[in-house]
Amino acid sequence: MSDRYSRQILFSPIGKEGQAKLKNKHVLIVGAGALGAANAEVLARAGVGRITIADRDYVEWSNLQRQQLYTEEDAKQRMPKATAAAKRLRKINSDVEISPHILDVGVQELEALITHVDLIIDAADNFDIRLMINDLAQKREIPWIYGGCVGSYGLSFSILPGLSPCLMCLMETIPIERVTCDTAGVIQPAIQMVVSYQTSEAFKILVEDDQSLRRTLVSFDLWKNHHRSIDVSSLKKQECLSCGKNRSYPNLSYKNQLKTAVLCGRDTVQIRPSHSLPINLNHLADLIGDQGIKVEQNPFLLSFAVEDVRLVIFKDGRALVHGVTDVVKAKSLYHRYLG
Amino acid sequence: MNLVVNGNDVNIPDSVQTVLALLNHFQLENKIVIVEINHSIINKSLYEETNISDGDHIEIVHFVGGG
Ligand SMILES: [Zn+2]
Numbered sequence: 001m002s003d004r005y006s007r008q009i010l011f012s013p014i015g016k017e018g019q020a021k022l023k024n025k026h027v028l029i030v031g032a033g034a035l036g037a038a039n040a041e042v043l044a045r046a047g048v049g050r051i052t053i054a055d056r057d058y059v060e061w062s063n064l065q066r067q068q069l070y071t072e073e074d075a076k077q078r079m080p081k082a083t084a085a086a087k088r089l090r091k092i093n094s095d096v097e098i099s100p101h102i103l104d105v106g107v108q109e110l111e112a113l114i115t116h117v118d119l120i121i122d123a124a125d126n127f128d129i130r131l132m133i134n135d136l137a138q139k140r141e142i143p144w145i146y147g148g149c150v151g152s153y154g155l156s157f158s159i160l161p162g163l164s165p166c167l168m169c170l171m172e173t174i175p176i177e178r179v180t181c182d183t184a185g186v187i188q189p190a191i192q193m194v195v196s197y198q199t200s201e202a203f204k205i206l207v208e209d210d211q212s213l214r215r216t217l218v219s220f221d222l223w224k225n226h227h228r229s230i231d232v233s234s235l236k237k238q239e240c241l242s243c244g245k246n247r248s249y250p251n252l253s254y255k256n257q258l259k260t261a262v263l264c265g266r267d268t269v270q271i272r273p274s275h276s277l278p279i280n281l282n283h284l285a286d287l288i289g290d291q292g293i294k295v296e297q298n299p300f301l302l303s304f305a306v307e308d309v310r311l312v313i314f315k316d317g318r319a320l321v322h323g324v325t326d327v328v329k330a331k332s333l334y335h336r337y338l339g
Numbered sequence: 340m341n342l343v344v345n346g347n348d349v350n351i352p353d354s355v356q357t358v359l360a361l362l363n364h365f366q367l368e369n370k371i372v373i374v375e376i377n378h379s380i381i382n383k384s385l386y387e388e389t390n391i392s393d394g395d396h397i398e399i400v401h402f403v404g405g406g
Binding site: 036153154155224228230231235 | 345346347371373375379380383398400402403404405406
């Protein structure tokens with residue numbers, strides 16, 4: 001056990017002192033897909049004291065090519081990613097306190113999750129969540145590390161409240177991507193590259209080696225052999241509504257929150273109930289089973305197919321409706337079975 | 340005109356004269372991008388009026404949401 005971190009301690013920028021700091025730090029990882037799983041594994045192996053990981057989804061076969069914490073067993077059982085990740089991370093390093101959360105991150109959820117957090121790693125798959133993280137991180141003065149990846153392309157930037165521009169400063173507007181989401185696929189090396197940039201910056205922040213921070217927007221395309229690093233400090237805006245003098249945190253206002261969302265490239269609609277009362281899955285399974293529908297179930301969710309559509313219902317009342325992109329149809333199916 | 344875009348030599352029709360036209364040329368007009376010309380970042384509000392010239396070194400970084 002005493003040998004566990006020896007190679008990392010021999011690395012002088014971390015050393016014994018840095019290792020002790022890692023042990024006392026708490027990192028929140030938002031999303032447990034490809035970026036989230038890889039980030040979590042690096043941080044857990046490195047001995048970060050506490051890792052909280054939140055995700056709304058469950059493991060599917062199409063995840064296994066790149067989401068490194070998950071197994072075929074997880075896909076077969078449709079294990080929620082947060083749960084499957086925690087199970088694997090605890091096997092990798094039992095010293096680390098892992099807190100999994102199966103939920104769709106909204107403002108309220110995020111407010112609760114970031115208490116006593118030293119750093120937020122963005123491993124989300126959409127900008128709605130990222131901009132929420134952006135504003136809340138500014139409000140609570142917590143650093144966060146943006147990462148995004150598609151195809152063989154990826155980029156990363158560390159947002160340090162008070163020092164760097166924030167994501168709103170850089171983007172100014174919300175990408176149209178939220179409507180016409182990318183379906184270009186993704187390769188694992190691109191994920192790993194983004195994660196390497198995210199986790200090395202994370203180490204520097206956690207061991208408080210601010211001098212060594214990269215401070216540039218880094219991007220690459222591993223297939224086209226491009227690498228670049230741009231100094232974006234001139235984009236920090238005094239008038240930014242998220243980090244400027246007269247800030248209003250526009251991305252935390254409730255009107256910006258969707259109750260339903262079409263998940264990118266997946267023919268899936270997510271429905272969030274307006275209340276957040278846990279539902280009794282066994283009871284619901286019986287009710288649906290009584291209609292002659294075959295229901296599959298694990299302790300966290302149940303799923304069943306009607307016509308060409310598969311519904312997956314989580315304990316918190318959320319549903320993923322697969323096989324539709326029409327929100328109205330998804331909602332009507334939801335209400336048919338959940339009232 | 341000849342430009343170096345993201346490290347590659349590219350030939351662009353002479354009709355492409357501004358940053359905005361260049362983004363259109365690369366079909367990036369609907370993406371959120373950061374544009375750097377000869378190591379200085381161009382403010383988004385100036386894309387339409389900023390001219391590009393032969394030999395410019397241009398970096399275009401676009402934001403993606405996948406994870
Ligand atoms: Zn800002």
